[in-house]
Amino acid sequence: MTDEKVIRGSGNVFADLGFADAEERQTKLRLAHAINTETPRAV
DSSP, X not given: OOXXXXXXXXXXXXXXXXXXXXXXXXXHHHHHHHHXXXXXXXX
């Protein structure tokens, strides 16, 4: 068994991955999620 460390994320996966525009990407993701949550799906 190996000793693996668990590192707590910042809450922004894009920042954790090192994207320069992490805040913008996170904002777009949250907006898309909100739109998809509120938009009824066609069956």
